[in-house]
Amino acid sequence: MKSVLILGAAAALLASCSSQSKKENSSADIQKPNVIFLVADDIGFGDFSCNGATEISTPNVDKLASQGVRFTDAHAVAATSTPSRYSLFTGHYAWRRNDTGIAAGNAGMVIRPEQPTVADMFQSCGYATGAVGKWHLGLANKTGEQDWNGFITPGPKDIGFEYSYIMAATGDRVPCCWVENQRIVNLDPNDPIEVSYTTPFPGEPLGKDHPELLTKLKPSVNHGHDQAIVNGISRIGYMKGGKQALWEDEFIADSITTKAVQFIDRHKDEPFFLYVGTNDVHVPRYPHPRFQGKSGMGFRGDALLQFDWTVGEIMKALEKNGLAENTLIVLTSDNGPVVDDGYQDRAVELLGNHRPWGEFRGGKYSNFEAGTRVPLIVSWPKQVKPAVSDALVSHIDLYASMAKLMGKTLEAGAGVDSQDYLDAFLGKDTKGRDYVIEFAGALSVSDGQWKYITPNNKPAYAKLTNTELGNSPEDQLYHLKEDIGEKNNVASEHPDIVAKLKKILETESSK
Numbered sequence: 001m002k003s004v005l006i007l008g009a010a011a012a013l014l015a016s017c018s019s020q021s022k023k024e025n026s027s028a029d030i031q032k033p034n035v036i037f038l039v040a041d042d043i044g045f046g047d048f049s050c051n052g053a054t055e056i057s058t059p060n061v062d063k064l065a066s067q068g069v070r071f072t073d074a075h076a077v078a079a080t081s082t083p084s085r086y087s088l089f090t091g092h093y094a095w096r097r098n099d100t101g102i103a104a105g106n107a108g109m110v111i112r113p114e115q116p117t118v119a120d121m122f123q124s125c126g127y128a129t130g131a132v133g134k135w136h137l138g139l140a141n142k143t144g145e146q147d148w149n150g151f152i153t154p155g156p157k158d159i160g161f162e163y164s165y166i167m168a169a170t171g172d173r174v175p176c177c178w179v180e181n182q183r184i185v186n187l188d189p190n191d192p193i194e195v196s197y198t199t200p201f202p203g204e205p206l207g208k209d210h211p212e213l214l215t216k217l218k219p220s221v222n223h224g225h226d227q228a229i230v231n232g233i234s235r236i237g238y239m240k241g242g243k244q245a246l247w248e249d250e251f252i253a254d255s256i257t258t259k260a261v262q263f264i265d266r267h268k269d270e271p272f273f274l275y276v277g278t279n280d281v282h283v284p285r286y287p288h289p290r291f292q293g294k295s296g297m298g299f300r301g302d303a304l305l306q307f308d309w310t311v312g313e314i315m316k317a318l319e320k321n322g323l324a325e326n327t328l329i330v331l332t333s334d335n336g337p338v339v340d341d342g343y344q345d346r347a348v349e350l351l352g353n354h355r356p357w358g359e360f361r362g363g364k365y366s367n368f369e370a371g372t373r374v375p376l377i378v379s380w381p382k383q384v385k386p387a388v389s390d391a392l393v394s395h396i397d398l399y400a401s402m403a404k405l406m407g408k409t410l411e412a413g414a415g416v417d418s419q420d421y422l423d424a425f426l427g428k429d430t431k432g433r434d435y436v437i438e439f440a441g442a443l444s445v446s447d448g449q450w451k452y453i454t455p456n457n458k459p460a461y462a463k464l465t466n467t468e469l470g471n472s473p474e475d476q477l478y479h480l481k482e483d484i485g486e487k488n489n490v491a492s493e494h495p496d497i498v499a500k501l502k503k504i505l506e507t508e509s510s511k
């Protein structure tokens with residue numbers, strides 16, 4: 001249990017965070033909560049039983065939803081990880097920059113040290129801050145400049161995360177090792193790590209030449225993922241050395257969960273902000289044996305159960321420390337779902353009647369709704385009444401809304417695209433935004449009723465992942481309220497609505 005004295009001190013510190021806190025908060029003496037952003041990877045709206053899944057059960061996520069606000073119209077900014085997380089942390093639309101696409105494992109840090117983030121904001125309010133799990137936002141100044149065998153800088157600490165335990169990019173990209181406080185964990189100095197995304201290392205076997213070494217998973221045909229082999233799985237990129245530091249895929253969720261729980265334990269007596277990016281259910285999916293075979297849906301379903309377990313462990317850690325009541329958890333996903341994203345894990349064959357995308361069209365990579373309409377649950381037992389909310393909300397606003405919660409006004413240039421929708425996130429405002437902007441190679445905008453997708457000449461369909469990408473050379477307009485599956489393009493029947501939504505995008509993109 002937190003001691004009253006310590007809480008009092010923290011509250012005093014927080015109140016000094018901004019002179020406006022008293023005025024802005026309806027009850028000035030609210031003890032500022034701990035905040036956890038729990039960001040899943042590639043989990044779709046329809047993947048949780050609280051969102052309607054019937055073929056799989058996610059009891060811990062459901063419990064969180066039953067004690068918080070479960071959103072039905074929440075959006076990530078982009079349909080892939082790097083731009084989605086970039087926007088969530090910075091409150092700046094990733095599509096304003098041309099260098100925020102899916103980052104390689106040796107990419108330079110996408111969020112620059114001078115750029116303010118939601119973590120900086122919490123830190124300036126006296127919060128302990130931590131990032132655990134999937135990073136995928138680059139490290140060091142430029143591509144290839146990481147000192148993998150020393151101190152990797154700049155890194156999370158330069159953008160507000162005092163503590164970090166991260167994978168540099170994704171499970172399917174080298175280097176396949178944990179980086180704690182910007183140093184590789186368990187690295188043997190006599191076996192240094194080398195990483196390249198252009199040139200194989202002589203003598204290191206590659207997946208494409210040595211299928212017999214792929215003992216855990218084989219890549220899907222034509223999906224790449226056939227370069228460096230780490231622990232019986234071939235990946236994207238080349239690496240050499242660091243044998244002792246390599247992760248084993250079946251322990252990734254355990255490592256992330258353990259480090260998240262340890263962070264909570266360490267900081268139980270002071271306010272904290274913790275970002276947890278799970279690897280579940282991104283590829284390669286290779287859950288711990290205690291989950292393997294448990295969903296009947298193959299490793300994708302098993303990884304969903306593993307994700308649910310992580311959620312449960314975090315909730316237990318909060319309970320154990322007496323923090324459950326006053327911790328605000330935002331549970332969401334970086335982008336929509338994909339079934340085959342590059343490995344032969346039988347996700348397609350075993351999917352059965354499960355619909356990871358719910359009733360939405362498309363999926364990860366798509367301009368259609370399933371690309372960016374993500375699960376979102378906000379739980380804060382002390383302040384939030386359980387509800388289901390149809391408010392239109394976006395990750396872009398978490399930064400400004402969390403600042404509002406702290407009674408803090410964003411400094412000039414910080415989170416310029418982020419607006420305060422705290423009341424919507426807390427379930428008090430049931431309307432939310434006037435519109436959300438989404439990006440999946442093209443810009444689209446939804447006002448909750450109507451959805452407009454900008455014409456472009458990109459492919460309409462991605463065969464490898466079986467994704468309808470939502471690209472078309474024509475204007476596309478869907479009446480979401482009547483046609484949630486985006487089946488009927490009604491642009492030609494409603495030129496006025498097309499013009500109105502186009503104008504929003506023009507105005508926003510010229511800012």
Ligand code: NG6
Binds near residue numbers: 041081102236282
């Ligand atoms: C794609 C990968 C996919 C996944 C994705 C990033 C191929 C053919 N596909 O390029 O497997 O890694 O990048 O996913 O290489 S994300 O969720 O991290 O954005």
Ligand code: CA
Binds near residue numbers: 334
């Ligand atoms: Ca993702």
